[in-house]
Amino acid sequence: MPKKETINVKGTEIVLFTKKNEEYISLTDIAKHRDPSNPSQIISLWLRTYSTIEYLGLWEMLNNTNFIPHIYEGFKNESAKPHFWMSPQKWINETDAIGMISKSGRYGGGTFAHSDIAFKFAAWISAEFELYLVTEFKRLKQDEQRRLSLEWNLQRTLSKINYHIHTDAIKEHIIPNIVTKEQITYTYAEEADLLNVALFGMTAKQWRDANPDLKGNIRDYATLEQLVVLSNMESINALLIQQQLTQGERLVQLNNVAITQMRSLHANRRNVSVKDVKTTEQCKL
Numbered sequence: 001m002p003k004k005e006t007i008n009v010k011g012t013e014i015v016l017f018t019k020k021n022e023e024y025i026s027l028t029d030i031a032k033h034r035d036p037s038n039p040s041q042i043i044s045l046w047l048r049t050y051s052t053i054e055y056l057g058l059w060e061m062l063n064n065t066n067f068i069p070h071i072y073e074g075f076k077n078e079s080a081k082p083h084f085w086m087s088p089q090k091w092i093n094e095t096d097a098i099g100m101i102s103k104s105g106r107y108g109g110g111t112f113a114h115s116d117i118a119f120k121f122a123a124w125i126s127a128e129f130e131l132y133l134v135t136e137f138k139r140l141k142q143d144e145q146r147r148l149s150l151e152w153n154l155q156r157t158l159s160k161i162n163y164h165i166h167t168d169a170i171k172e173h174i175i176p177n178i179v180t181k182e183q184i185t186y187t188y189a190e191e192a193d194l195l196n197v198a199l200f201g202m203t204a205k206q207w208r209d210a211n212p213d214l215k216g217n218i219r220d221y222a223t224l225e226q227l228v229v230l231s232n233m234e235s236i237n238a239l240l241i242q243q244q245l246t247q248g249e250r251l252v253q254l255n256n257v258a259i260t261q262m263r264s265l266h267a268n269r270r271n272v273s274v275k276d277v278k279t280t281e282q283c284k285l
Contacts, residue, residue, distance in 0.1 A: 007136040025118035028110030047086035050079040059099050066096045198254035225265040
């Protein structure tokens with residue numbers, strides 16, 4: 001199971017985690033607010049109601065292409081009868097539901113549900129408890145977004161600082177003393193595209209031609225890992241320029257740097273896509 005987080009709602013610790021960019025919250029922990037000693041029974045009591053089965057079925061039909069609707073219809077009809085009983089495992093196994101996840105085990109076990117479903121369950125427990133749960137959940141997500149934003153902006157700032165170092169090296173070691181403004185601009189563009197080709201496998205123009213509906217430039221859509229590597233490449237390219245290596249020689253070395261560093265980052269952060277690494281294929285001059 002992915003890495004878990006916890007929030008405190010009116011003295012109750014509630015575990016949640018992200019799966020495929022969707023948030024899942026522990027129904028077991030929510031149920032403990034009602035009955036700390038027997039939360040599974042509280043969940044089953046909620047699951048036996050007609051309104052709950054109907055809601056779960058509608059949610060699955062909207063979000064799950066593998067859901068088995070005729071089994072759901074049978075459960076919905078049975079839920080109107082006094083003897084009807086439902087458990088998370090039975091619902092998941094017989095309908096191929098994805099909105100709920102049931103895990104066994106003393107540590108890390110229990111029943112989890114998509115946030116849409118978890119909030120519905122919390123409302124059944126207590127309207128006040130639901131309100132506090134939603135509030136804490138939003139606060140957690142806002143804190144995460146702020147952290148990610150700070151991290152991303154830090155890398156963008158680092159990239160910009162290294163860009164100035166990079167362009168200063170170009171001005172000192174590549175641009176002749178007497179050139180036109182157009183030639184200066186063209187030289188900068190070539191050096192920027194040198195890095196683009198080494199890291200992304202294409203020039204800025206090629207990216208724009210391939211993505212006519214997107215605003216900005218290729219670097220605006222770079223991953224955090226690509227920005228880190230790009231920042232390192234700018235500093236390395238500045239040193240290679242001082243060594244008076246040709247552009248072709250620098251492209252080979254920079255491409256090797258991009259491949260090595262992207263592979264290293266990919267090994268340490270599994271959320272970097274295979275595509276990100278493949279875009280740094282060895283360039284052939």
